[in-house]
Every structure is written in C-alpha cells, then in structure tokens.
Amino acid sequence: xxxxxxxxxxxxxxxxxxxxxxxxxxxxxxxxxxxxxxxxxxxxxxxxxxxxxxxxxxxxxxxxxxxxxxxxxxxxxxxxxxxxxxxxxxxxxxxxxxxxxxxxxxxxxxxxxxxxxxxxxxxxxxxxxxxxxxxxxxxxxxxxxxxxxxxxxxxxxxxxxxxxxxxxxxxxxxxxxxxxxxxxxxxxxxxxxxxxxxxxxxxxxxxxxxxxxxxxxxxxxxxxxxxxxxxxxxxxxxxxxxxxxxxxxxxxxxxxxxxxxxxxxxxxxxxxxxxxxxxxxxxxxxxxxxxxxxxxxxxxxxxxxxxxxxxxxxxxxxxxxxxxxxxxxxxxxxxxxxxxxxxxxxxxxxxxxxxxxxxxxxxxxxxxxxxxxxxxxxxxxxxxxxxxxxxxxxxxxxxxxxxxxxxxxxxxxxxxxxxxxxxxxxxx
Amino acid sequence: xxxxxxxxxxxxxxxxxxxxxxxxxxxxxxxxxxxxxxxxxxxxxxxxxxxxxxxxxxxxxxxxxxxxxxxxxxxxxxxxxxxxxxxxxxxxxxxxxxxxxxxxxxxxxxxxxxxxxxxxxxxxxxxxxxxxxxxxxxxxxxxxxxxxxxxxxxxxxxxxxxxxxxxxxxxxxxxxxxxxxxxxxxxxxxxxxxxxxxxxxxxxxxxxxxxxxxxxxxxxxxxxxxxxxxxxxxxxxxxxxxxxxxxxxxx
Amino acid sequence: xxxxxxxxxxxxxxxxxxxxxxxxxxxxxxxxxxxxxxxxxxxxxxxxxxxxxxxxxxxxxxxxxxxxxxxxxxxxxxxxxxxxxxxxxxxxxxxxxxxxxxxxxxxxxxxxxxxxxxxxxxxxxxxxxxxxxxxxxxxxxxxxxxxxxxxxxxxxxxxxxxxxxxxxxxxxxxxxxxxxxxxxxxxxxxxxxxxxxxxxxxxxxxxxxxxxxxxxxxxxxxxxxxxxxxxxxxxxxxxxxxxxxxxxxxxxxxxxxxxxxxx
Numbered sequence: 047x048x049x050x051x052x053x054x055x056x057x058x059x060x061x062x063x064x065x066x067x068x069x070x071x072x073x074x075x076x077x078x079x080x081x082x083x084x085x086x087x088x089x090x091x092x093x094x095x096x097x098x099x100x101x102x103x104x105x106x107x108x109x110x111x112x113x114x115x116x117x118x119x120x121x122x123x124x125x126x127x128x129x130x131x132x133x134x135x136x137x138x139x140x141x142x143x144x145x146x147x148x149x150x151x152x153x154x155x156x157x158x159x160x161x162x163x164x165x166x167x168x169x170x171x172x173x174x175x176x177x178x179x180x181x182x183x184x185x186x187x188x189x190x191x192x193x194x195x196x197x198x199x200x201x202x203x204x205x206x207x208x209x210x211x212x213x214x215x216x217x218x219x220x221x222x223x224x225x226x227x228x229x230x231x232x233x234x235x236x237x238x239x240x241x242x243x244x245x246x247x248x249x250x251x252x253x254x255x256x257x258x259x260x261x262x263x264x265x266x267x268x269x270x271x272x273x274x275x276x277x278x279x280x281x282x283x284x285x286x287x288x289x290x291x292x293x294x295x296x297x298x299x300x301x302x303x304x305x306x307x308x309x310x311x312x313x314x315x316x317x318x319x320x321x322x323x324x325x326x327x328x329x330x331x332x333x334x335x336x337x338x339x340x341x342x343x344x345x346x347x348x349x350x351x352x353x354x355x356x357x358x359x360x361x362x363x364x365x366x367x368x369x370x371x372x373x374x375x376x377x378x379x380x381x382x383x384x385x386x387x388x389x390x391x392x393x394x395x396x397x398x399x400x401x402x403x404x405x406x407x408x409x410x411x412x413x414x415x416x417x418x419x420x421x422x423x424x425x426x427x428x429x430x431x432x433x434x435x436x437x438x439x440x441x442x443x444x445x446x447x448x449x450x451x452x453x454x455x456x457x458x459x460x461x462x463x464x465x466x467x468x469x470x471x472x473x474x
Numbered sequence: 475x476x477x478x479x480x481x482x483x484x485x486x487x488x489x490x491x492x493x494x495x496x497x498x499x500x501x502x503x504x505x506x507x508x509x510x511x512x513x514x515x516x517x518x519x520x521x522x523x524x525x526x527x528x529x530x531x532x533x534x535x536x537x538x539x540x541x542x543x544x545x546x547x548x549x550x551x552x553x554x555x556x557x558x559x560x561x562x563x564x565x566x567x568x569x570x571x572x573x574x575x576x577x578x579x580x581x582x583x584x585x586x587x588x589x590x591x592x593x594x595x596x597x598x599x600x601x602x603x604x605x606x607x608x609x610x611x612x613x614x615x616x617x618x619x620x621x622x623x624x625x626x627x628x629x630x631x632x633x634x635x636x637x638x639x640x641x642x643x644x645x646x647x648x649x650x651x652x653x654x655x656x657x658x659x660x661x662x663x664x665x666x667x668x669x670x671x672x673x674x675x676x677x678x679x680x681x682x683x684x685x686x687x688x689x690x691x692x693x694x695x696x697x698x699x700x701x702x703x704x705x706x707x708x709x710x711x712x713x714x715x716x717x718x719x720x721x722x723x724x725x
Numbered sequence: 726x727x728x729x730x731x732x733x734x735x736x737x738x739x740x741x742x743x744x745x746x747x748x749x750x751x752x753x754x755x756x757x758x759x760x761x762x763x764x765x766x767x768x769x770x771x772x773x774x775x776x777x778x779x780x781x782x783x784x785x786x787x788x789x790x791x792x793x794x795x796x797x798x799x800x801x802x803x804x805x806x807x808x809x810x811x812x813x814x815x816x817x818x819x820x821x822x823x824x825x826x827x828x829x830x831x832x833x834x835x836x837x838x839x840x841x842x843x844x845x846x847x848x849x850x851x852x853x854x855x856x857x858x859x860x861x862x863x864x865x866x867x868x869x870x871x872x873x874x875x876x877x878x879x880x881x882x883x884x885x886x887x888x889x890x891x892x893x894x895x896x897x898x899x900x901x902x903x904x905x906x907x908x909x910x911x912x913x914x915x916x917x918x919x920x921x922x923x924x925x926x927x928x929x930x931x932x933x934x935x936x937x938x939x940x941x942x943x944x945x946x947x948x949x950x951x952x953x954x955x956x957x958x959x960x961x962x963x964x965x966x967x968x969x970x971x972x973x974x975x976x977x978x979x980x981x982x983x984x985x986x987x988x
Contacts, residue, residue: 088532089477096653139721140817140866141664148476149664149714152657156707159654160694163701255484256547259540266533304551307544314541321527329526425969430943431727432752436739447976455969606837613828617814623781623807624832624884625799671864673819 049299063192064294068251068309070195072260072286074202075248076268078241079261080279083269085217090129091261093151094245095254097128099158103165114194118246125242128154155254191250198247202240206279213237214275252306259310260286267317270324289313341388343446344377346415348385349394350445351376352404353412357473366401413473419445420472421456424463477532478517478636479659481539483643483652485516487546495553506592506644513640516542517633596645600638604677611635612673650703661710662687665717683713726958728948730758734888734919735780740789742772742779747978748787749775750940751970755947757921757936762914764924764934764950768963771941773923774810777890780921781807793888803832806886808877810893816866822876823861826852829883844883851879856905871902878906888919895924907933930954942970 075091082090098121105120106112128150135146206213215223216233224230241261248257264282272278293309322330351373352366366373373382386402389395394408404412422441426432448456457463463472486509493508516538523534604611610631614621618628643655650658662683666676691706698705733756742750750772757763765773778784780791782798793801806829829851830844840848852858855875865873874894881889889910895903910920914935924930930937930950937954939945939962946953946962 083530083533086530086532088530088536092480092536135718139668139718141667142815145476145660145664148480148656148660151480152653153661153707153711153714155653156657156704157711159651159704160698160700160708161704163704164698167699255543256540258536259544262533262536263540266529266537269529302551304547307547307551310540310544311548314537314544317537317541321523321529327528426752430751430970431945432739432943433754436752436754443977444973447973449976452969452972452976459969609831609834609839612820612824613831616818616820616825617809617828619778619781619783619809619813620807620828620880621831622783623805623809624829625802626831667819671819671866672821673824676819 050295061294061298064297064305065291067192067195068290068294068305069287070192070199071244071248071251072264072290072309073283074199074244075257075260076264076282076286077203077206077279078237078244079263079265080268080275080282081213081217081237082241082261083265084275088262088265089147089258090241091245092258093128093132093147093154094125094242095249095257096151096158097154098122098125098246098249099155099254100124100161101127103158103161106165107161114191114250118194121246121249122239122242124154125246126238129238129242195247198243202244205236205240209233209236210276252309256306256310259313263310263313263317264289267313267320270320270327285313285316288316339446344381344385345388345392345394346411346446348377348382348389349404349408349412350415350419352395352402353409353416356404357416366403415445417473418448418453421453421460421463422448424460424472425456428460476656476660477535478520479639479643480653480656481520481535482513482516482640483655484539485542485546486510486512486640486644486652488512488542488549489515491546491549491553495549506641509644510640512542513644514637517636517640592645596641600642603634603638607631607634608674650706654703654707657707657710658684658687661707661714665710665714668714668717668721683710687713726946726948726953727755727944728952729756730761732759733757734759734761734794735921736792736795737776737780738790738792740776740779740791741787742775742784743787743977744775744784745978747974749942749974750779751943753789753940753944755938755944757919757938757947759919760914760917761936762910762920762922762934763936763938764922764930765938765940766924766927766930766962767940771962773940774892776938776940777807777892777921777923780890781805803884804887806881806884806889808881808889808891808894811870811873811877811896816868816873818865820865821861822852822857822863822865822868823848825865825876826861826880826883829880832884847883847885848879851882852876854882854909855879869899871898874898874906875902878909882909886918889913889921891920891922893923893925895926927959942974 079088079091082088101120101122101124102117103120104124105116108120109116131154132146132150135141135149136143141149212223212228212233215228216230216237220230220234223233245257245261248260252260264285265278267285268278268281271281289309289312292312293305296308297303297305320328322328325331355366355370355372377385386395389408390397390402393405394411395402395404419441422444423434423437426437426441427434489508489510489512490505491508493504497504519538520531520534523529523538524531527534529537610621610626614626614628614631615635622628639659642659643652646655646658662680663676665683666679670676670679687706687710690709692702694700694709695702695705735757737753737755740750740753741748749770753776765776767773775784779786780793780798791798793805798805823845826848827840827844830840830847834840834844849858849861852861855878857872857875857879860868860872860876865876868876878891878894881891891910894906898906910922910933914920922934924933931954934950936948937950938947939953939958941962946958
C-alpha cells in the first residue's frame with residue numbers, strides 16, 4: 047500500500063515522466079490500432095516498427111546526432127517506405143498479402159541491423175544508445191521525451207477526432223467512400239502517417255517487437271466488449287492506460303523488471319480475460335450459455351414427457367413414478383435425478399407419496415412444449431415437404447427455440463390446426 | 475502462412491528460457507525441445523483464438539506472439555546474469571560466433587560447430603520430407619478440398635509442414651536471430667516465385683537464391699564490418715528487387 | 726414432389742447441415758438412380774454447394790446419413806470424384822496444367838511413389854478428352870476461366886470414377902466450354918456413370934439433365950426432369966422465401982443450440 051501511495055504521489059520526477067509518457071503513448075497507439083484492426087491489417091504496426099531501423103541509422107549517419115526529432119524524421123520516412131514497398135508488391139505481383147508483409151518487415155529490419163552494426167563497429171563514440179530503439183527504454187524516459195510524446199499524441203488524437211467519421215468510412219467501405227467523393231487517397235495517406243508516427247514514438251518505450259501489441263491487443267480486447275466503434279476506441283485507450291500505469295508501477299516496485307514487456311503482459315492478460323469472459327462474445331460465456339440451454343432442454347423435455355404421459359390416459363395431472371417405462375426409455379437415470387430436482391426447485395412438479403405430479407405451472411409449460419413440437423412438425427410436413435416420419439427429430443430442437451411471437455405466426459400460417467402430422471391432437 | 479512463421483520465431487523465446495531453467499544447461503537439444511514445444515503451442519493458440527474466439531487471423535497472430543515474447547523477455551530479465559540468452563541475441567543472433575561453440579566426441583575430438591551439425595541434420599530431414607512427400611504437400615496446399623475428397627488428410631500435412639517451419643526457425647535463430655529467420659523463410663521463396671511458374675523450379679531456385687544471399691552477405695559484412703546475418707538479408711532483399719524489376723520490365 | 730428411385734447410386738437420408746451453427750439444409754431426403762445426369766437447382770444461398778460438400782464429407786452434418794452405391798463414402802472413395810468450384814483455389818500456384826491433372830492419380834499412388842508412365846498417359850488421355858492436350862505445359866495462371874474448368878474436369882476424369890460431383894462447373898466459362906463439358910458428361914452418363922451437377926441457369930436445365938433436384942434450404946422436388954421441372958415447383962423453389970424458417974435458423978444460431986439435439 048505504501049509503495050502504491052509513494053508511486054502515485056509522483057515524488058520522483060522520473061516516475062512522473064514514465065507514467066505520463068506511457069499513458070500518452072498507450073492512448074495514441076490504441077486509437078490508431080483500432081483502425082488497423084477493423085481494416086484487418088493489424089500486422090501493419092509490426093511492419094512499420096521493424097522498418098524504422100534503417101531510417102534511424104541513416105539519419106544518424108547523415109546528421110551525426112541523436113536528437114530524437116531528427117531520428118524520428120528518418121524513422122518516419124523508412125516506416126512509410128516499407129508500407130509503400132509492401133503495397134507495391136501486393137499490387138504488382140502475384141505475391142499475397144501475408145508474404146509481402148513478412149518480406150518487408152524482415153528485409154527492412156535486416157538492412158537496419160547491417161547499418162546498426164556498421165555504425166557500432168565504426169567506433170563512432172556518439173552511437174551508444176541507438177539500440178534503445180530496438181528494445182525501448184520506458185523506465186528511463188526524461189522530460190524531453192515527454193514533450194515529444196505529448197506533441198505526437200496530441201497530433202495523433204487530434205487527427206483521429208477531426209477525421210473520425212471519414213476514417214471510419216474508408217476503413218469500412220473504401221469504394222463507397224470514393225464514390226461519394228471523399229479524397230480516399232489523401233485520407234489513407236493521413237491515416238497511415240499517424241499510424242507510423244504512433245509506432246515510431248511507441249518503439250522508444252517498449253521496443254521494436256512489442257509495439258505491435260500496443261496497437262493490436264487493446265483493439266482486439268475492446269472488440270469483445272462492444273459493437274460500437276467509438277466505444278471500442280475509448281475502451282482500447284482505457285486498456286492502454288491501465289497497462290501503462292501498471293507497467294510503470296511494476297518496474298517501480300521491482301526496478302530490475304522491464305516496463306515495456308510488463309505493459310504488454312498486462313495488456314495480454316486483459317485481452318485473455320476479454321476473450322474468455324466478455325459477455326456475449328467470450329469463449330467461456332458462450333460455453334456456459336450452452337450448458338444453461340442443455341439444462342433448460344432437459345427440464346422442458348421432462349415436462350413434455352410428463353404432459354404426454356397424462357395426455358394418453360386423459361388424465362392430465364396423473365401421478366408419475368420415476369419407474370415409469372416411458373421415462374426410463376427416453377432419459378438416463380442421471381438425467382432423471384438432476385432434472386426432477388431442478389423441476390421441483392422451480393415449482394413445476396411436486397412430490398407425492400409414490401412419485402411426482404405436475405403443478406398448474408408445470409402442466410401449462412408441458413402443454414406449451416408439446417404444442418410447439420407438434421406445430422413445428424406440421425410446418426415441416428406442410429411447407430418443407432419433409433416426410434411425416436422424419437419430422438420428429440427436427441421438432442425436438444425447434445420446440446425449445448420458438449418464441450411466443452413466432453408461435454402466434456406459426457398458428458396463423460397453419461390456420462390454427464388441431465392435429466399434427468402424426469395425427470395426435472395439438473393442445474390449445 | 476508467412477506471418478505464422480514470423481510469430482513462431484518470436485514466441486519460442488519463453489520456451490528456450492524455461493528449458494534452460496529446468497535443465498540448467500545451454501545444450502542445444504534442450505533449447506530446441508523447449509522452443510519446439512512453444513512453436514507448436516503458438517500455432518495452436520493462433521488457431522484456437524481464431525476458431526473458438528472468432529478473432530480475425532491477423533489480430534490473433536499479433537496478440538499471441540507479442541504476449542509470448544513479452545513473457546520471454548520478462549523471464550530473461552528475471553534470470554539475468556545466469557544465462558547467455560538476452561533479447562539482443564534473439565533479435566539478431568550472431569553467426570560469427572557459431573564456430574566457437576564446438577561439439578566434441580567423447581574422446582574430446584572436435585567434430586564441428588554445434589549449430590552447423592544441427593542445421594545439417596535438419597537440412598537432410600527437410601530434403602527428405604519435401605522430396606518424399608512432394609505430391610501430398612503440393613496437392614494439400616493447392617486444392618485442400620479436392621485433396622480431402624480423394625482421401626488425403628489436409629490437417630495432417632498442414633501441421634507437419636508447420637512443424638518443419640517451426641524446427642527450421644528454432645534451429646537457425648541462434649545464428650541469425652528471430653526476425654531475420656523470417657527473411658530467410660520468405661525472401662528467397664518470394665523471389666523465386668516471381669520468376670518461375672513451376673513448383674519444382676521454385677524450390678530449386680529458392681535454394682540457389684538462399685545460397686547466393688549467404689555467400690554474398692558474408693562478403694558484404696566483411697567489407698562493411700557489420701552483422702553477417704543483416705548483410706545476408708540485405709543481399710536477399712537486393713535479389714528480390716532484381717527479380718521484381720525483371721518481372722516488371724518483361725510486361 | 727420427391728420421386729425415389731429403385732437401386733439408387735446415391736441415397737441421402739434426412740440430412741440436416743448447419744453452417745456456423747445456422748441450419749442451411751433441413752431434412753433433405755432423396756435418391757438418385759444409377760446413370761442419371763442430375764442437376765441441382767436453386768437460388769443463391771439455397772445450400773446447393775453445401776449438399777455436395779456434405780456428400781463428400783468436407784463439412785460436418787448434424788443428422789442423417791449418406792450412402793453412395795449403398796456404402797459409406799470411405800469404402801467407395803475411389804469410385805467417387807469431386808470437382809470443386811473453380812474459384813476455390815489459388816490459380817497463381819506454381820504448377821503446370823499437367824501437374825494439376827496428374828493430381829487426380831495421387832489417390833491411387835500412395836505415399837512415396839511418384840506418377841508412373843501409365844498415370845501420365847491417363848492424364849494425357851483426359852486432357853485430350855477435354856480438348857486441352859496442347860496446353861499440357863502451360864502454367865495454370867495463364868488459362869482462361871473455361872480452360873481452368875476443363876482441366877479441373879480432366880483431373881477428375883483421370884480418377885475413372887463411377888460417380889462425379891461437380892460444383893458449379895459452368896460458372897464463368899465460355900459457351901464453347903460449357904457445350905464441350907455437357908457433351909462429356911452426357912457420354913459419361915451413357916456409360917452408366919452417375920453425374921451430379923450444381924447448376925444455375927434455368928434455361929438449359931431441360932437440355933442438360935434427365936434428373937433434377939430443386940433445392941432451397943429444404944428439398945422441394947427430386948425426380949426425372951420431365952416430371953419435376955414444372956412452373957409450379959420452380960415457383961416454390963425461387964419464389965416466396967420461408968421467412969419463418971429463416972427466423973428460426975437465426976434463433977438456433979443465436980442460442981448456441983445444436984441444430985439437432987443428441988440424446
């Protein structure tokens with residue numbers, strides 16, 4: 047707790063720089079990441095981040111200085127060229143997108159490595175520190191970096207805000223955008239430019255490899271929580287901020303721990319939680335839904351069986367023993383045990399001296415399921431030309447799906463029938 | 475599938491570190507095993523997120539490999555000082571150090587550099603795989619549903635092929651680094667693909683381009699006093715550019 | 726109207742198939758006689774290709790069974806040949822016409838063996854049959870749509886199968902190719918082979934096929950062309966979408982149900 051307070055009191059200017067630097071960086075990279083994500087070009091960030099290395103080396107070779115602004119110009123240019131090369135390859139040859147991506151990424155990086163080692167071995171004293179571009183130095187951010195980050199973040203976010211709807215349209219349907227007269231080429235140019243900018247600044251904090259995560263992971267995680275694009279961007283930025291602050295905090299408490307990788311770690315954990323638990327889309331949530339439905343199916347099938355047993359003897363609320371042959375044939379003993387317990391808990395059946403009996407609610411529900419089953423059977427034979435002896439199986443599932451509204455339409459369509467394909471009565 | 479190779483090359487890092495942590499040795503074999511396991515895990519995770527989580531492929535690749543790489547870097551830092559592994563070596567391995575790490579027979583006679591031996595074994599394996607199963611690999615990549623219809627399992631051959639990609643990546647990145655392995659996987663093949671329309675020639679030509687890049691890169695590195703691996707990739711990039719120009723001018 | 730045939734080459738029994746949990750074929754049930762040249766007809770999204778893929782076990786089925794020559798597919802795989810949609814493959818793949826046609830023989834070759842002289846002769850014969858023998862060294866990306874379709878058919882012909890399933894063989898091909906392919910298919914049918922073709926163009930149905938399946942999510946008719954290719958049944962196939970069925974399909978998908986309950 048104490049460390050937490052100490053951390054947030056920003057007593058040390060260094061902590062302040064790291065926290066604000068990573069926050070600014072996270073927000074701008076998450077925002078552009080959402081656009082690359084919806085364009086299904088998430089890996090573009092990875093290409094740019096690797097391709098800036100030769101640019102950095104060349105601008106150092108030319109200027110001989112390590113001024114971040116000069117290096118960023120070089121980085122920006124070579125990042126841009128890599129995207130151009132990639133697009134040219136896709137356009138002009140039969141090489142597909144993924145190979146073109148891998149090619150420009152790795153070859154630019156190879157050239158960069160050659161130049162970097164050339165500079166290092168040439169004994170230039172000023173070269174030390176050039177490789178922070180490879181691995182990032184989030185924990186060593188200083189005031190000057192903060193100013194650079196801040197300016198770039200404002201530029202990136204301002205552009206996204208100003209051109210939000212245009213960017214959204216060219217990402218979703220570029221053809222339509224150009225048909226209605228938007229300058230798609232220019233917009234595309236601006237969008238890629240701010241992506242390159244966000245990547246170039248981000249590399250200084252988390253390094254060449256992990257900057258890709260700062261673009262992709264928040265967007266992928268946010269997509270699981272919302273279907274609205276503006277909410278997705280906000281949420282992605284929020285995830286980015288959380289990861290930035292936690293990364294900074296972790297390396298504050300354990301100074302040997304690297305900030306960048308921990309930021310990505312926190313982001314990945316957020317993403318994994320989203321993938322599994324987000325309501326609606328999460329993998330486990332969908333599994334759970336399936337489980338609930340299985341239980342509901344069992345319950346409804348039992349009620350239907352109870353109803354039908356009574357129906358056969360014109361004795362709708364007949365007492366039923368668990369030894370009943372018909373029940374035993376259609377349900378396993380385990381199913382019976384679990385299902386009956388649930389039905390009792392839900393108040394659909396009550397225990398009697400020798401067995402079970404439907405309550406009023408249970409009777410109504412059993413009747414409804416039976417009705418839906420027979421209605422669907424009739425629909426299948428009448429409209430789908432399925433032979434009467436084949437419809438039963440299909441109806442077994444559909445009876446659980448039909449909503450009251452659909453039921454009404456089904457009845458109207460079938461002209462309020464009273465008997466089904468197998469000729470038993472359809473209960474009202 | 476090119477980008478899956480890229481992903482594998484990064485995400486093997488934690489496997490190598492964990493293998494080192496468990497066995498306490500820098501033996502290539504254990505590193506290969508650790509890396510191989512992580513390589514398969516990566517392919518699986520990408521497929522899983524794509525199929526079960528319904529995440530588009532590019533994003534599932536991106537999320538997977540950055541997560542595992544971050545894990546690897548954190549583990550490396552944690553054990554820092556104990557290992558010779560650092561992210562520097564992962565990013566750009568140094569082929570110049572290969573001859574230093576020699577393999578000795580039990581009598582102490584040097585057989586040759588370890589990396590060279592591992593890679594030679596791998597080369598033989600891959601040559602065997604490609605020649606013996608040329609038919610199956612080509613039909614399952616060209617027309618998977620037809621292959622399936624005549625009873626050739628697409629899934630099996632896909633995973634075998636990705637297994638070899640994984641092995642190649644892992645075995646070579648000690649020498650050239652993770653990212654540059656990807657260049658060697660893609661660049662010669664892409665250059666050859668531009669020039670020829672026959673899979674057999676493409677395989678041969680790709681191998682020839684690979685050799686030219688290696689030899690040319692060595693001399694370029696010698697001349698510039700730079701990284702050998704970086705120089706080799708630069709040469710392969712130049713070869714691609716030449717092929718690209720040839721194709722463009724022909725039209 | 727579903728007319729069953731005695732001694733069928735293909736029997737599909739109560740087949741239900743879902744795509745991404747949404748049912749796209751409901752309780753399809755029919756038989757096709759040996760030696761029939763059968764057209765599968767229906768609007769876009771009716772499940773025509775799905776039916777073919779289900780027969781070839783390329784997709785999982787929810788219920789029902791399929792018998793070819795009264796056996797499971799695995800037992801008679803060598804007697805059945807499948808021609809996928811032309812667009813389903815990457816035609817930039819580095820291969821020559823001959824390479825692709827030879828693939829038809831791979832099933833019989835087994836592991837480690839490369840094509841023998843006899844296989845090459847069979848491939849050449851098939852190429853001759855489709856009128857493409859002079860193209861055998863051509864790279865496949867240089868072929869027109871019609872030529873691509875011809876070599877797909879040739880590849881299939883090298884299998885010497887007893888049943889052929891073709892998925893949209895006439896999509897995007899020139900008139901001459903269409904005519905040539907129909908000629909070949911008719912000859913095959915005359916030899917007693919069973920041919921099933923997914924087809925789009927209603928005008929040519931009566932000329933091409935002697936048996937017709939009318940399909941739109943469910944089977945509307947199956948039988949000899951003369952009996953089932955009627956305006957009334959066509960109206961039912963193409964007109965009036967079953968909105969109720971579509972809505973129920975949607976509900977099944979949303980609810981993470983299995984289309985068929987398994988007890």
